[in-house]
Amino acid sequence: xxxxxxxxxxxxxQIREVADGVPDVCIYELLYNENIEVIExxxxxxxxxxxxxxxxxxxxxxxVKPDLPEEYRQFLLWHEYGHFKLHYDENMHFNFYLxxxxxxxxxxxxxxxxxxxxxxxxxxxxxxxALLISxxxxxxxxxxxxxSLI
Numbered sequence: 093x094x095x096x097x098x099x100x101x102x103x104x105x106q107i108r109e110v111a112d113g114v115p116d117v118c119i120y121e122l123l124y125n126e127n128i129e130v131i132e133x134x135x136x137x138x139x140x141x142x143x144x145x146x147x148x149x150x151x152x153x154x155x156v157k158p159d160l161p162e163e164y165r166q167f168l169l170w171h172e173y174g175h176f177k178l179h180y181d182e183n184m185h186f187n188f189y190l191x192x193x194x195x196x197x198x199x200x201x202x203x204x205x206x207x208x209x210x211x212x213x214x215x216x217x218x219x220x221x222a223l224l225i226s227x228x229x230x231x232x233x234x235x236x237x238x239x240s241l242i
Contacts, residue, residue, distance in 0.1 A: 104240055107200055110177050111207035119169045119208075123154070128176070130169065132158040143168040145175050152176060163228030167205055174204030199240065205229070206237040 115122065123130060133155040136142065142164075143156045154172045156165060178200055209227045210220070220241075224234035 104203065107174075107178065107203050108207060111204050111211075114177070114208055116211045119166050119173065123169065123173065127152075128173070129153045131155050134158060143172050145172040147176070147180060152180075161228065163226070164230075165228070167209065167228040167230075170205035170208050171201045174201035174208075178204060199236065202229075202233050202237050203240050206234075206241070 117125075120130070129152075131153050133144075134157075136144070136155060136157040142160060143154060145152065145154050147153075154169060156168055160168070175197065179197055206224055206229060209224065209229065213223065215223065221231075221234045221238050224237065225231055229237065
């Protein structure tokens with residue numbers, strides 16, 4: 093659903109619904125099946141972000157900094173795939189990073205990533221924040237994401 097300013101608005105229930113529709117497979121297999129290329133980009137080393145997604149003319153690529161820890165890299169891939177599943181619209185030209193709404197879209201992508209990283213896990217009687225951290229989610233993001241899930 094779109095707001096008056098063109099931002100796609102997504103609530104936690106919608107994020108759960110989209111995440112539930114994603115197969116419980118390795119992120120690399122999922123991206124391969126969706127024809128989304130993962131590109132290690134040395135240029136990201138000069139920027140604050142560790143990953144980015146770019147879609148153009150029906151082609152989608154996820155750019156990641158090289159030499160990242162594997163668990164963190166998988167979190168980033170799930171995060172960027174979350175942007176694709178939740179926010180992508182081929183008819184919309186919008187830069188999430190330059191938007192005053194970027195915090196909202198980033199939170200939504202983090203929630204999507206966390207839900208997918210927790211698939212198949214018995215989260216009852218576990219410290220979910222510690223589990224997310226063990227799966228590569230930065231502590232600050234794990235705490236904020238957990239708050240949005242409860």
